Amino acid sequence: MINTWWATRPKRDIRGLASILSVVSTHAEARKWSYPDKRIELAIESGLEDAGLKRPGKRRDGRGGGARTYRAWLKSLGLIFMDDQDRLWPTLAGDAILQGEPPLPIMSKLVLSTQFPSAFSGSGASAVHPRFRVRPFVFLLQLLADPRLDGYLDETEEIAKIVICYGESNAQSCVDSVVERILAHRASGDDSLPSDYVHMFKSSRMKANSFDAVVANFGDIANTFGNQLSFTQLVTVLRGGRWEIAPGAEQSVQDAIDEYSAKPLLRDHEDEEKYQRRFGLPPGKQKDTRALDPLARSVTGSAIAERQILTAFLTLSTSEIITSITPQVTSAIATSTGLPETVVDRILARKFPAGGIDTFMTEYAVLAFGSRDRATEFEKATESIFRDVFGFKTKHIGQQGIRPDVVISSKSDAYAGIIDAKAYGESYSASHDHRNRMIAYIKNYPSYAIDDNPLAFFAYVVSEFKTTLTGQLQAIQGEAGVAGSAITARDIIRMVERSKSRPYSHSELRELFSSGRGLTFADLDLSP
Structure with missing residues (x-):
């Protein structure tokens, strides 16, 4: 057990x-x-x-x-x-x-x-031992919302070593007990753990029984919980293992705590x-x-064919935004499944008349906190959003020397923008090197522009940004003469959701991305 x-x-x-x-x-x-x-x-x-x-x-x-x-x-x-x-x-x-x-x-x-x-x-x-009668993800939210912990949890030192071992129920008394253990660990480190810690918590599934081996296993468990909880967009899990409530999600977190901690367990x-x-x-x-x-x-045979088409469509829609069932989409699915285009078109038109934006955004939420080996996927996904949701002419030009990741251009409002997508699992701050690089992007803009529209702004799309970024954005503007901004992928997702019922105009987007600071939840105008 x-x-x-x-x-x-x-x-x-x-x-x-x-x-x-x-x-x-x-x-x-x-x-x-x-x-x-x-x-x-x-x-x-x-x-x-x-x-x-x-x-x-x-x-x-x-x-x-x-x-x-x-x-x-x-x-x-x-x-x-x-x-x-x-x-x-x-x-x-x-x-x-x-x-x-x-x-x-x-x-x-x-x-x-x-x-x-x-x-x-x-x-x-x-x-799992029957002493645990808890909704674990809600327990984690309860800890993150507790002012005694200063708004953060450390994945390895606190969640792995303490929370997954002692988080037995969602009762406030249990939350208090775990908070006290975490504060003791912050003060005294591993000396605060009981002397028989390994004996108490080592799983029979494990072969090694050293403290380091046990903690490494617990770290894997904590990391899995973090990946799943961050999917909800309520929590940010940054590289280095720092967990925080996502900016703008504070009330949603409290609502979730109130709702789920009060419900009896199934x-x-x-x-x-x-x-x-x-x-x-x-x-x-x-x-x-x-x-x-x-x-x-x-x-049946027809049901199998339908599921093959469904699987192929869902797989395709994780790599690109599909806003409607076009001949190109039908052809791609027919090619991957070997089924006739007429059959594919009929089934897709019936099951996905609005395309597959939501499936794509689910993948985007994961990519934002991915490792840098998925950086190109994140760049292309960001380009797809600005093209297929926000309606810009776009080009992905990352990995081509002194070039930004994505260039966008507005036909209606006659301006262009450049975007750098940073798939870092940590709060982003524009280092001296990154600032110089963005200044070079701006000054070299005529060499890679996709049309004659003048450059109106630059923007960073990141998993999270540090408060120091606003000053860095303004320093770039002072040197290069173009305004900039930064926005989290989480807020890009919120913008896509708003666009379904109330699309942003290109003039609105120009104003937003020329703000000269990191954008916040309040900037997005998400009211119905």
Whole structure:
């Protein structure tokens, strides 16, 4: 039995979740899972590899262990369950994602609803000690909102070493106890931990039993929780492991604490179907009353084709914004699935008439806090937003010498802008080198301009920025004569959401990005 919080992690974040769910559902929905030849598991692994969701290659055991890990992951997230006849079904939340509904609000609700005990953590190899009766993500929000901790938590020193070991309930008394332990650790370091710490919390799943090995394992658990919680846009997890409430999300955090800490924990975790039907509800749904009929839900040839198209579309829409079903989109999906374009077009027009912006923005939320080896993906994603949502003419020119990542130009308002997208998992500050580089970008603008429009502003898109950045932006403006700004990817997502009902004009965007400072939640004019 595991004596700390625990999470399975075939993926540490929620990237590609909709496509993974689609593959698993295609091969397993309404079917009995267990066959001696492991046909379901091996079909899922092949499907994940074919969709580019799992690295291809020789499988370690050839017995479908990877597929079972993904199944456990989807169950822990509230998206699937197994019935008492060993058949797999999507929850209502899983079904909603499979029908193309936006993943972000669905998964945010499920993350906050996650609890110990659960159908995933209540028994077997994943069993977490029954002393934990807590919604862990809400507990983390309670700590971050506690003024005694100065608005931050350290992932390794505090969440890994203390929170996942002692966060037993959402009661204020437990919060107080953990806060005291964290403050003691800030004052005295590891000397504040009990002498039998390793003996108390080491998992039987671990081979090594040294303090360093135990803490490294706990660090992986804490990091997984951080990736999932940051997906909600309520928390910022910066490089170096500092967790903070996301600027502008303070009231949303308090609302989540008030709502979820007051709710009683779900019962019947030992009955997987009953529990998962209650847990796996999307926003707006109170109950799952479906009568699941394997015959009615059997996977016919047309249903398999539809799922293949769904998986290919969801995978494509994580790499580019799809605002409508164009012939180019239809052709790309037909090519990847081998299905006729007429079939692809009919299914996409029915299931995704508004395109796939929400799936793309889900991926963008993850990219913003990604490592620098995903920097080019973040740059291209940012370009796509300015082109396909905000309506600019754009060009991605990063990695081409003294050039910014993206150039944009407004036909309607006759101006241009340059954008540097910084996929750093830390608060951004424009170093002396970066300031000089931006000044060079501005002065060299005529050499890479995409039309005759004059340069109106420069902007940094970052995961987070330091307060010192405003002075640095103004210093660049003083040297190069062009105003600038910085904005978080989180606020770009908020702008995209507003644009669905009330698009920004190019004059509004020019004023916004020429502000000479880091933009805040209040600048975005998100009122209906």
